[in-house]
Amino acid sequence: MITFSEEKWKKIENTYENWWNKSLDRAVLLPTRYGESKDLKMPVIEEPIAQKHFADPAYSTDAIAERIVYDVSRQIYLGDAFPYYNMDISGPGIIAAYLGANLGISSTGNIWFHPMDNRPPITELSLHFDPENFWFQRTLSIIRKVKELSEGNMVLAMPDLGGTMDILSSFFPGEELLFALYDYPEEVGRLVEEMDALWINIYEILCKEFAGFKGYSDWSGIYSKTPTYIHQSDFSYMIGPNDFDQFVLGSLKKSIAFTPHSIYHLDGKGELKHLDKILDIAALDAVQWVPGDGNGSQADYPEVLKKIVQKGKNLFLFGHVQEILRCYELLGTTKGFYCKIYANENLEEGIEKIYALSR
Numbered sequence: 001m002i003t004f005s006e007e008k009w010k011k012i013e014n015t016y017e018n019w020w021n022k023s024l025d026r027a028v029l030l031p032t033r034y035g036e037s038k039d040l041k042m043p044v045i046e047e048p049i050a051q052k053h054f055a056d057p058a059y060s061t062d063a064i065a066e067r068i069v070y071d072v073s074r075q076i077y078l079g080d081a082f083p084y085y086n087m088d089i090s091g092p093g094i095i096a097a098y099l100g101a102n103l104g105i106s107s108t109g110n111i112w113f114h115p116m117d118n119r120p121p122i123t124e125l126s127l128h129f130d131p132e133n134f135w136f137q138r139t140l141s142i143i144r145k146v147k148e149l150s151e152g153n154m155v156l157a158m159p160d161l162g163g164t165m166d167i168l169s170s171f172f173p174g175e176e177l178l179f180a181l182y183d184y185p186e187e188v189g190r191l192v193e194e195m196d197a198l199w200i201n202i203y204e205i206l207c208k209e210f211a212g213f214k215g216y217s218d219w220s221g222i223y224s225k226t227p228t229y230i231h232q233s234d235f236s237y238m239i240g241p242n243d244f245d246q247f248v249l250g251s252l253k254k255s256i257a258f259t260p261h262s263i264y265h266l267d268g269k270g271e272l273k274h275l276d277k278i279l280d281i282a283a284l285d286a287v288q289w290v291p292g293d294g295n296g297s298q299a300d301y302p303e304v305l306k307k308i309v310q311k312g313k314n315l316f317l318f319g320h321v322q323e324i325l326r327c328y329e330l331l332g333t334t335k336g337f338y339c340k341i342y343a344n345e346n347l348e349e350g351i352e353k354i355y356a357l358s359r
Helices: 006-020 051-055 061-073 134-150 164-169 176-183 185-210 234-238 241-258 269-279 302-310 321-331 347-356
Strands: 032-034 075-077 102-105 111-114 228-232 261-267 286-290 314-319 337-341
Touching (some): 051 102, 051 111, 061 075, 164 176, 164 185, 176 185, 302 321, 321 347, 337 347
Parallel strands (some): 286 314, 314 337
Antiparallel strands (some): 102 111
């Protein structure tokens, strides 16, 4: 059902590999819009898949996979877009559930993770991964069924695994983990090491499952012929430079070095104090800067964008065409831009405008 030729895939592979290698002289644009679906049979689930569907076992993994392939089949792929589906349906930081945290759904339909029942004190807490874990097996079942139905002619994103400290915070209610940095630093350090090893183990297993698709991606939507990941540490928003060095930086370096291609999701002004250290990670390929609610847009922070580019990192940008054009005006180039463009009535015209900047 997914009509995307081998010739188009070869072009996608070449374009994105040049982007990762920083040899592409133009922006990569990822615009899509829905086309007609009258020739496609409506799946059992008659609405787009959301986190509530993953969280509710009443929805079978086969039915979820059928709806995913249905939606990918009816997309129109413009610019550098390709058949892709975002597996953020399992919620941000799903590894927490794979390790035994409780998975819950909020009143707004979003997945959140909470400490397991009767969680031992931090001095006795140790994290373990059981491959037979219900939520992990549910993830594998969806991946395998999507691969079967699509015949692998698409890219299915890596679930939003979460960053080490973000995952750990799911096992500590409220501000407990922040207090533990000072009350039990050795225990937090031990858990960070455990989590790093578990993260890599789970990532490796999932990469093997994705091997039958046309490439790899994550919730960023970026294409890569080899495994990739968009890393993050939202927890670092709340800590200072010393705690970042002790509990986050080493872990971040380890996971970035392990993934062949990498982006860092810099989320909120509170993370800017760590930016220089993040940019010094040689293996990091690109950065996405998200100012946060009420703090303006990416283009309102020219000093941040310039610092990222001057350190030789690519930029993951998002927004309407005008937002991308503002970033071009600030930096004088679109080289290294990876742009997720919001659809509007002048989408094709906007794409041509951005492409024309490099001609």
